[in-house]
Amino acid sequence: MRVPLSWLREHVELPAGTTGRALAAKLIDAGLEVETVEVVGDITGPLVVGRVLDIEELTEFKKPIRYCRVDVGPANGTGEPQGVICGARNFAAGDVVVVALPGAVLPGDFAIGARKTYGRMSEGMICSASELGIGDDHSGILVLPADTPVGADALELFGMRDEVLDIAVTPDRGYCLSIRGVAREAAIAYGVEFRDPAEVALPAETGGSYPASIADPSACDRFVLREVRGFDVAARTPMWMQLRLVHAGMRPVSLAVDITNYLMLELGQPLHAFDRGKLTGEVVVRRAAAGETLETLDHVERRLDAEDILITDASGPISMAGTMGGLATEIDEKSADMVIEAAHFDDIGTARMVRRHRLHSEASYRFERGVDRELPLYASYRAVQMLAELGGAEIVPGVTHVEAPVERTVVSMPAGHPGRVAGVPYDRDTVVRRLTQVGCRLTDPDGDPLAVVPPSWRPDLTDPNDLAEEVIRLEGYENIPARPPRPVAGRGLTPGQRLRRRAGRALAAAGYVEALNFPFVAEKDWSALQLPADDDRRRALRLANPMSEDEPLLRTTLLPGLLRALARNVGRGFPDAALFELGLVFRPRPGAPERAPRLAVDRGPTAEEIASVDAALPDQPLRAAVVLAGEHEPAGWWGAGRPAGWADAIEAARAVAREAGVELTVRADRHAPWHPGRCAALYAGDVLVGHAGELHPRVVQAYGLPSRTSAMELELSRLDPAGVVPAPHVSTYPVATQDVALVVDSGRPAAEVEEALRDGAGELLESVRLFDVYTGEQIDAGHTSLAYTLRFRAADRTLTAEEVGAARDAAVAVAAERTGAVLRGG
Amino acid sequence: MSAPNKSYDPVEVTALRPEELDRARDDAIAAIAAASGLAELKEARIAHAGDRSPLALANREIGALPPAARAEAGKRIGAARGAVSQALKQRQAELEEERDQRVLVEEAVDVTLPWDRTPRGARHPLTTIQERMADVFVSMGFEVAEGPEVEAEWFNFDALNFKPDHPARTMQDTFFVESEDTGLVLRTHTSPVQVRSLLTRPLPVYVVAPGRTFRTDELDATHSPVFHQLEGLAIDEGLTMADLRGAIDAFVTGMFGAGLAVRMRPSYFPFTEPSAEVDMQCFVCRGASVERGAPPCRTCGSEGWIELGGCGMVNPRVLVAAGVDAERYSGWAFGLGVERTLMFRHGVEDMHDMVEGDVRFALPFGMEI
16 A cells, blocks of 8 residues: 555644654554655656647657747746747647756756757756656656646645655555555554544435345445436546555546545545446346356456356446446446445455456455445545536435445453553553544443444454454554563473484585475476386375476475486586485375365364374375485595495485484395496385485486486484483403405395304404405406404403404304305315 | 513522623613614613613512612612613604604695595585574473474464465465365465464473475565475463563574564464564664664665564464463464575575575585574
């Protein structure tokens, strides 16, 4: 809502010298979001009204140019006509125009001087509306009504210089979508008088006006029609009204339309004018019938919905209530007889109609947020009055006023409630005074709890806390003290929350950079990832309204987003990138209900009801994933680098699992999108938690990544964080070290050999470490030598050579038995 | 450490003769003087002053001498060992000095050589700032609460007092899952976690809910369809707006330092009543940039204030929908945008930087923020 300060001042006695900024500060404190304060008509120097005396057409130039002599009265100091060059052609001798004399500075630091141009001396400029900063109409010169006094200071005459407050009105404050509403707030803020522009003495009407009725009281609870005749179709909108409309952000159209817009801005009541001659029969407010259509003002043929609220006459629909009028009954440049409509339409009904038809208008914007139900009689009367005053129309006596009864809201609130909400006591008088200021009435001034009747323009005031907010905001949020928080006995982060943080730190420490990718993926990601047709990851939820039709699915794996981010980094010149992400994936539950019920809100849900809602949600497990390419350790002056590979990806998984106190078991697997020979399944005990390894070359190609790009993805939710870690016993007895080289079939996983060694070595084994893998001349073809260092130590003694030898032999024996390992050189 | 001499020989022995003793001493001193490096000196020390050296053996025999001979032998041997020890100490010092002067100089390397062998990683600053913000609440005893990102409309809207026709509940603002009729949306704020917390936790409830949220905004410099919020919720007996103010003050102090003014402006949210927008004094210029002629402040755009977020007293209707006795309990909620906070706290200029996963953006932030 754009509010010109001059307009506001007509209805509130602001202290002299109050600036727009000062007022804005006050209104912000009262809860109006003033976004900007703009100075309009920022013009200095002489700007005067002049009459064009004669026009000399200069034809020797590329475009037609006019040399005009303009009478500006005594404004130029001489009283002599002023010679001005002008290129516009929409005016004639005798027209009254605005002239910027030399020395004037127009908006945009546009300085006007006397200068020689087109062979003449041009002593000023004849202005267009846009040059004056009043609207965007630069099609031609601004031609003023003929009776505008020549020589007058145009700035002063039209009130061109003004300040405009732009207020973002919150949905609960529909009444502030009007000068009336903002003026009321300004008056309260300054503690000064408010003059209600709706307060006009209505004539005692005896008869009705154009016949009307309400067929659906749920759609409309008040409908008012008034008539005028003999409106002068040539009458023009006065300059002051045009300026106000422009400053408020609306475009002047014609006098009749401008009057309805002007009153809507001033009062907040949308008005509609019908051409009396185009109406047939009684006007009825009703819902649409199946199959009905209406061509609206914007020349769109609209198929109506059974819920749409319509104004109809004998011919059918003539207007979409509070939203947009119909073309057939629209007033035009010949409409002299008019019917003015002012009504109170259902806010929800209007809102739905707006959304269904994507028809946002100034009127619907106000109806959606609630219009003062008491306004239609007054607003319609002011409309016919203005049509009479400014357009010479004759007011037809009588008014059509139909209404449906509405229940009055009474809110019961203990007088002490606002104080209990704020944490600072307000005495009863303060509470009553503040509520009265905003327009509330108390049915019993002495009772407690207070029985409060909110004003007709505040449909948002329905609960005690709504009333409390009114008192507290007017008493000033800034006067609420800060009470230091009292610490509560919290349990800190949960093990799962700590694990998430630790996993992030571990991956960052291992050289991965976190990326937070959008969870939106495409169908084609599934084939890019080489997922088989029956892969569960293809079962993804689809957004009804995705940002991009290319990526309508919710991710079931973190990899597509990470791979795209990796490709982006590579593309930007970072081929050695390693990324990680911790985030949710979305896995629809088989057999889940198709919709989540919408439970009641007037009571807490039962456990069964909550379960019925949650059952419709997908599983949303937390996952960790990494992708890496290029060199994980770069080459340098020290020598060669180390390419990133499958082992890094698996180690990343181990790093994450270790944070949970879980030692992962790795088994070879074939699982998309990994290389079938370089894919590890990761187990925590018997639970599969994820996969890691080098990506399939086709996947690497599909995402445009460097060859050998590797990846890991695991489900953090499946790692059960270890509880309290028991401290190890640190033995100070000497270590005994034994190296063994075992020859196994080349297909034998090293993890199995190691596990066998561990099991066989028994409890004296401190550690086992694979230090060499060899295939070659000294080994039979198809075999591999695995060289391990076994370290033995006892907690309570120095081991003898015999003990160590026996443990080693036992280890080798179990390895031999389980894996067919043969001790090399043994 | 040498083990005690268990193989004591009770046979009477004679003391080392003086001239033998002198020779042993002279040999030792000569060997020490001849050592040309610390390693040779160590050998000389073992040979002439070690456990098996003639002087050490002689010393060990003192106890076995006839009592009359002990005093004199002890004196002579002690003097010889003292002289050797002195020579060792002196030569050690000389050789160390020489090493310091020559060898260490020869071993010099170029320490300015780069050693960027270990890959550097980092956590995303949105993650770490979110944790830091949450930790301010955790330090006040709040617990971190979480909820699903695909959320039921009932939790995301209805229970939070959004009327069925609220404009936010349209495809203009909200991502709907599968269709508009499934009752499932991508949560548009972290507030559904409020309702989940009230339904699952015993009262009083003090929680902070950080998390990812979604709205159908096109990605541009200041908007993203995927973003993060964090909100604190306190429900207890007798909580007031004064408690809310106190908590916000504590949060601002925890995140931005002490002494910054906080202001609340009346506003509107369906799930709080009364509601407020919260601004904090700019932590960079502390409001000074507003003065005429003062240098401009990029952080607050010379406004002096920074918009922090929204807050209010939890609407009793929300408490009712969550099964809380609204007559007995009241409370506050305070929420703010994590992206915005990162933007103004660290001068991030473009939302794209936060969503593209470019390693150059996250690396400088490291592990903590």
